[in-house]
Amino acid sequence: MRPSPMQDDEQPVIMPHSYDGIQEYDQSLPNWWLFTLFASIAFAFVYWLANFTTGTLPDDRVALDAELAALEARQLAAVKDLDEATLWKMSRNPTTLAEGQAVYAGLCFSCHGPKMEGIKGVGFRLNDDLWVHGNTGMAVFRNINEGVVFDGKPTGMAAQKALGAGRVAAVTAYLLSFQQQGRMQAIDRTKEPSQLTP
Amino acid sequence: MSRSPVRESVTTIGRDGTRRFLQPAIVIGAWWRARRLVAWLLIAFFALLPWIEVGGFPAVFLDVEHRRFHLLGATLGLGDVWLLFFVITGWGFLIYATTALLGRIWCGWTCPQTVYLEHVFRVVDRFFEGDHVSRAKLDAEPWSRPAKFLRRGGRALAYLVLCWAVAHIFLAYFISIPGLYPMITAAPQAHPAAFVAMAVATGVLFFNFWWFREQLCLIICPYGRLQSALIDDDSVIVGYDEKRGEPRGKAAPGVVAGDCVDCRRCVQVCPTGIDIRQGLQMECVACTACVDACDDVMTKLKRPAGLVRYASLRELAGGRTRFLRPRTLLYAALLTVGLIVATVSLLRVQPAGFKLSRPPQTELYVVSADSVANVFRAKIQNKDDVERRFFVEAEATGTRLTILNQSAGLIIAPQAEVTLPLTLLVDRRDYRGEFNFTLRLRSDDGKVSVLQKAHFIGPDPRTLAR
Structure with missing residues (x-):
């Protein structure tokens, strides 16, 4: 190649040292590359200050709590208007019952039996008028929504997340449709276990 | 210059x-x-x-928000993401093979x-x-x-x-x-x-x-x-x-x-x-x-x-360029294998997803007067654009397995997912200890058939002897 005026300038410099006969060029890294290094060091410092020292950045835990609170508020809003009378009124409404039956057939049957006859050791029967965990419509609603503690262990029932308050209300109404208001009997299973056999 | x-x-x-x-x-x-x-x-x-629309969706629509991927009329769910393996490795491999040649x-x-x-x-x-x-x-x-x-x-x-x-x-x-x-x-x-x-x-x-x-x-x-x-x-x-x-x-x-x-x-x-x-x-x-x-x-x-x-x-x-050489022949062979595996995998993609898990906070098994029960949580996803009726059935194994109330089937809307508990019962007289079994998710139109293996947990059968 014919040497150009600038060529000598462009020829890379070889470092004076030599190790095991290996020499190296003295080349610079691209400045933009170095910039990414220095920028990340600077960012680390800023982030450390903001997140761990001064706390100017929003805390993840605070954000999580806020989101959970918003979720709870939405669920409460859906439940707010619900009371005993409404539930019983729903329990005589065919549209609600159809929805409740669908929910029962899709979910509840697997523990409480296809005909609500109960499965021994898994779920109580629901087609009689004996109620262990509260003998009101609202109590049943709450139990389905939040689950119950049984023998000191929570059961897998809490269905609020899976179903939403609306469908929990519907399936509660469906259960109540087999009951008479005021005729649901509270029962203590520790005292009268014989009455609970499915 | x-x-x-x-x-x-x-x-x-x-x-x-x-x-x-x-x-x-x-x-x-x-x-x-x-x-x-x-x-x-x-x-x-x-x-x-x-x-360009194919089958009601854009030809390529990577719907990250709903975790659905529409590719030339096919709809893939999040559970099919593993197929990306073929896309990524296939793409890379194709580029490598082309590089060796051209x-x-x-x-x-x-x-x-x-x-x-x-x-x-x-x-x-x-x-x-x-x-x-x-x-x-x-x-x-x-x-x-x-x-x-x-x-x-x-x-x-x-x-x-x-x-x-x-x-x-x-x-x-x-x-x-x-x-x-x-x-x-x-x-x-x-x-x-x-x-x-x-x-x-x-x-x-x-x-x-x-x-x-x-x-x-x-x-x-x-x-x-x-x-x-x-x-x-x-x-x-x-x-x-x-x-x-x-x-x-x-x-x-x-x-x-x-x-x-x-x-x-x-x-x-x-x-x-x-x-x-x-x-x-x-x-x-x-x-x-x-x-x-x-x-x-x-x-x-x-x-x-x-x-x-x-x-x-x-x-x-x-000299002369040799196009047929060990490297290109090996690439061609591997490419063929990859294409076959990818095609078979794609053809086996089901328009439904079926996953089994055990619900948290429940007993692993329940023994009653006449049966041993396991409760599973089945996640059934209808990935297709039509409504389907699904059934879950137990494949024949050594032990007779009953699934509670599955006769009616379960209707799932297009692109919807349903989580449902499955109670599996084994008659105490049939129970011979823990065993593996297979459940099949089936649709009434025969388009879906997904198998899922699981393990039935139970007590030592000797403790059940009367």
């Missing part, structure tokens, strides 16, 4: 690490025309694909970086700032001159609009055109996430095409860095025929000269700033600009074209 590229350092990075901007010349030759045609087709393909065809012809830079943004450069000479002059001018300000400003504005358009098309692949349009017409704060994604994409594209350019190919792109492992003496590359060209210079009485007249046209047109006559280099993206440049000069000198051409190192050394 006063600087001569050297092999030992990168032309676009100065000794002090500063960036040196290239203003490559353009030669309109046969290869350039062909590459431009391919580029336009590719850009048209990229821009039109989101508009060198960096991908870089020069189809890589979006080249396609947009060479055939969109450099066109804008020439429109606003003229040819390479006037662009270099403009580079040297101070910003105080209004001409520079106007030209470069106009160019920046055009870049911004183009990047903005490309960012929108890119976004359309993830939210679809019908999803994108209301976002475009609404205020930015109505869809902050999409707006930020669009703005960031626009910014990144602008930075890339305005400033970064060939640095991406030279320093960032891993494919470029793998070349020495992918190319061998028989790979077709863009190469300089040294035997024919050297010694370069003008022939004169008493001076022997090859065909290269050392006009440096090939250096002027190189978008990565190398001298192709120094042989195969990592920076070469095989864009063929130097081929066009040299052919142009050779034709003018009435010498045969092809002093710089597509050729393998072996061919340039005087």
Whole structure:
């Protein structure tokens, strides 16, 4: 190649040292590359200050709590208007019952039996008028929504997340449709276990 | 152009690490025309694909928000993401196999970086700032001159609009055109996430095409860095025929000269700033600009074209390119295996998903008067666009397994997912200890048949003996 005026300038410099006969060029890294290094060091410092020292950045835990609170508020809003009378009124409404039956057939049957006859050791029967965990419509609603503690262990029932308050209300109404208001009997299973056999 | 590229350092990075901007010349030759045609087709393909509907959805719609992926009429769910394995490895493998045969065809012809830079943004450069000479002059001018300000400003504005358009098309692949349009017409704060994604994409594209350019190919792109492992003496590359060209210079009485007249046209047109006559280099993206440049000069000198051409190192050394060689044969064999496996896997994708898990906070098993029960949680996903009735059945095993109340089946809406508890019962008299079993998810129209294996947990059968 014919040497150009600038060529000598462009020829890379070889470092004076030599190790095991290996020499190296003295080349610079691209400045933009170095910039990414220095920028990340600077960012680390800023982030450390903001997140761990001064706390100017929003805390993840605070954000999580806020989101959970918003979720709870939405669920409460859906439940707010619900009371005993409404539930019983729903329990005589065919549209609600159809929805409740669908929910029962899709979910509840697997523990409480296809005909609500109960499965021994898994779920109580629901087609009689004996109620262990509260003998009101609202109590049943709450139990389905939040689950119950049984023998000191929570059961897998809490269905609020899976179903939403609306469908929990519907399936509660469906259960109540087999009951008479005021005729649901509270029962203590520790005292009268014989009455609970499915 | 006063600087001569050297092999030992990168032309676009100065000794002090500063960036040196290239203003490559353009030669309109046969290869350039062909590459431009391919580029336009590719850009048209990229821009039109989101508009084409197949089976009610865009041909390619990666619906990240709903975790559904529509590909040419097929709908894949999150559970099918493993198929991406074939896309990613297949893509990589195809590029590797092509490299062994034809060198960096991908870089020069189809890589979006080249396609947009060479055939969109450099066109804008020439429109606003003229040819390479006037662009270099403009580079040297101070910003105080209004001409520079106007030209470069106009160019920046055009870049911004183009990047903005490309960012929108890119976004359309993830939210679809019908999803994108209301976002475009609404205020930015109505869809902050999409707006930020669009703005960031626009910014990144602008930075890339305005400033970064060939640095991406030279320093960032891993494919470029793998070349020495992918190319061998028989790979077709863009190469300089040294035997024919050297010694370069003008022939004169008493001076022997090859065909290269050392006009440096090939250096002027190189978008990565190398001298192709120094042989195969990592920076070469095989864009063929130097081929066009040299052919142009050779034709003018009435010498045969092809002093710089597509050729393998072996061919340039005087041999013949071998296309059939162990590497390419192995690639072909592996490609065939990969294609078969990918096709079989794709054909086996079911329009439904079926997963079994144990519900938390429940007993592992329950023993009652006449049966042993396990409760599972089945997640059934209807991935199809039609409503279906699903059944869960136990496959025949040594132990008779009853699933409670599955006779009616379960109707699931299109694209919906249902979680349902499954209570599995084994008669105490049949129970012989824990066992593995298989459940089948089936639809009434016979289109779905997904198997899922699980384990039935129970007590030691001896404890059940009465």
